[in-house]
Amino acid sequence: MRILIVGGGKAGRFLIKEFLKKGYDVTLIEQDVDKCLMIEEKFGIRVVNGDGSEAKVLEKAGIKDMDVVLAVTEDDQDNLVICQLAERQFQVPRTFATVNTPGNETLFEWLGVNVAVSSTAILSALVDQEVTMKDITTMFKLQKHDLSMVEITIKPGSPVAGKMIKDIDLPDETVLVTILRGNTALVPRGKTKIFENDKILALTHLREEKELRKCLNGDLQDTKD
CATH class of the missing domain: 3.30.70.1450 (Regulator of K+ conductance, C-terminal domain)
Structure with a gap:
């Protein structure tokens, strides 16, 4: 499975570790240069430095070839944009996001994010399952x-x-x-x-x-x- 993670904070590093254990092909996008160097050295994965809410950065990371995109930055608004770009512009079949503000899970689901949860551990487990949520329907x-x-x-x-x-x-x-x-x-x-x-x-x-x-x-x- 080819996985793109956006966000190299604690949540991102936890997911990298979990997915590498399972033998998945993991790529990371992170804005902080120091974090990029640290993660690349520690985990030996491909790391792209840039803003993951920008389409050109997602393309550079190879999003068109990804099976799953996980947006785990500390900004809910950016996580939503990342997942919407992944689904609508790049046709990634499955998107997941961590939610930093309690209560935003339902909003994310209605806006098309496949799965939005506050727990990174739960998110890790869900990637192995065929989980889908309802798309936006009518007002x-x-x-x-x-x-x-x-x-x-x-x-x-x-x-x-x-x-x-x-x-x-x-x-x-x-x-x-x-x-x-x-x-x-x-x-x-x-x-x-x-x-x-x-x-x-x-x-x-x-x-x-x-x-x-x-x-x-x-x-x-x-x-x-």
Whole structure:
């Protein structure tokens, strides 16, 4: 089995060790140069230095030939982008992600990630099984599961304008799906900055929608867009 792991932290190193024991072919993507050198020396695997949420870096790592992609960075938003790119652009049959924020598992599943769990040990065991989850279906079905896709315009004077997504304290069970900036649709990553007049498409639990709107626009947002 050919496996691509994105993220060389504790979770990534644990998975590398487990998969090498099983004789799998493992490749790693990691942004930190020192970690890349350490992991390459320790485990003897191929390591690519770069941002795994970028398509060109995934291609460099040979994603087109992979059976499985695991996104285990410390940023849930980046993990989601990695899995979506793997499935939709590169047709990787199975994607897995660790979830750092409790409650995001369900959101990831509805956005197309095959399996999203908070435990790395469980993730390791699931790779050996034929595990699949439901794809995104209809908004009606999302509503049945207390999930809603919302659109929020960032108002002038917003407290998040100019901030990177990773520095914004979003509600626990919320994932940003798309940023509409003028005529351009952007894939939100942890380092993506939010600007005034951006339209944010987010998937969130119904009970979190009011908190999300307040998070993005403070007291400037009194009514829904």
